[in-house]
Amino acid sequence: MTTTVLDHPLVHHKLSLIRDRKTPGSLFRTLIEEVGLLLAVEATRTLPVEPVVIETPLERTESQRLRQLDPVLVPVLRAGLGLLPSFLRLLPTAKVGHLGLYRDHDSLVPVPYYRNFPPLLEARPVFVLDPMLATGGSASEAVRQLKGAGAANLTLVAVLAAPEGLRRLQEDHPDLRIIVGAVDRQLNEKGYILPGLGDAGDRLFGTA
Numbered sequence: 001m002t003t004t005v006l007d008h009p010l011v012h013h014k015l016s017l018i019r020d021r022k023t024p025g026s027l028f029r030t031l032i033e034e035v036g037l038l039l040a041v042e043a044t045r046t047l048p049v050e051p052v053v054i055e056t057p058l059e060r061t062e063s064q065r066l067r068q069l070d071p072v073l074v075p076v077l078r079a080g081l082g083l084l085p086s087f088l089r090l091l092p093t094a095k096v097g098h099l100g101l102y103r104d105h106d107s108l109v110p111v112p113y114y115r116n117f118p119p120l121l122e123a124r125p126v127f128v129l130d131p132m133l134a135t136g137g138s139a140s141e142a143v144r145q146l147k148g149a150g151a152a153n154l155t156l157v158a159v160l161a162a163p164e165g166l167r168r169l170q171e172d173h174p175d176l177r178i179i180v181g182a183v184d185r186q187l188n189e190k191g192y193i194l195p196g197l198g199d200a201g202d203r204l205f206g207t208a
C-alpha cells in the first residue's frame with residue numbers, strides 16, 4: 001500500500017480552520033472543497049496520458065492529453081460528497097458512483113444502504129472519496145465492494161486519517177493507493193479521530 005500525506009502550507013493552514021469548532025458550516029464546506037482540490041491534484045498525478053498533435057496559433061506541436069477512459073469518482077455518503085465538487089472541477093467528464101455507508105454508533109461497523117456504480121469499472125481509475133479514515137471499516141468496505149464490482153485501480157482520498165485506519169487498510173487491501181491531507185494521533189473510545197475535526201457529515205450538512 002502506498003500512502004501519500006500532503007505536507008503543504010496551504011493544507012496546514014486550511015486544516016487549522018477546518019478543525020476549529022467555531023468555524024461555521026458554510027466556511028467548513030468551502031475549506032473541505034479547497035483541501036479537496038489540493039488532494040485532487042496529488043491523486044491524479046498517476047493518470048495515464050497519451051501524445052496528441054495540436055496546432056497552436058503559431059505552429060504544430062506535440063502535447064499530452066488524458067487517455068480515455070474517464071476515471072470514476074465514488075463519494076462515500078454522506079461526508080464524501082464534500083470532496084466531489086473539487087474532483088469534478090478538475091475531472092469534469094468523470095463518471096460518478098455513489099456508495100451509502102453509515103457507521104453503527106455502538107459497533108462502529110459500516111452499514112451499507114445505497115449503491116450505484118457506473119459500468120466498465122475494471123478499465124477505469126477509481127477514486128474513493130471520504131474526508132475521514134477512522135477505524136478504516138468504511139473505507140475497507142467501500143474498496144471491497146468496488147473490487148467485487150470489478151475495479152482494479154483504486155485510490156482512496158481522505159482529508160484526515162488515524163493510524164489505526166491506515167493499519168487496517170494495509171491488512172485488508174495492501175494494493176490500495178491512499179492520498180491524505182494529514183495523519184492524526186489516534187482514535188478515542190467512540191472511534192473519533194483525535195485531534196480530528198468532529199463529525200464531518202454533521203458539520204458539512206448541519207445535522208448536529
Ligand SMILES: O=P(O)(O)OC[C@H]1O[C@H](OP(=O)(O)OP(=O)(O)O)[C@H](O)[C@@H]1O
Pocket residue numbers: 076077078079080101102103104108110130131132133134135136137138139165191199200201202
Ligand atoms: O473509518 P471509519 O471508522 O469507518 O469511520 C469513517 C466513516 O465515518 C464517517 O461516516 P458516518 O458513518 O459518520 O456517516 P455520514 O458521512 O453519513 O455522517 C466518515 O465519513 C466515514 O465514512
Ligand SMILES: O=c1cc[nH]c(=O)[nH]1
Pocket residue numbers: 079132134191192193194196197198199200201
Ligand atoms: O472523527 C471522525 C470519525 C469518523 N467520522 C467522522 O466524521 N469523524
Ligand SMILES: [Mg+2]
Pocket residue numbers: 079199200201202
Ligand atoms: Mg457522520
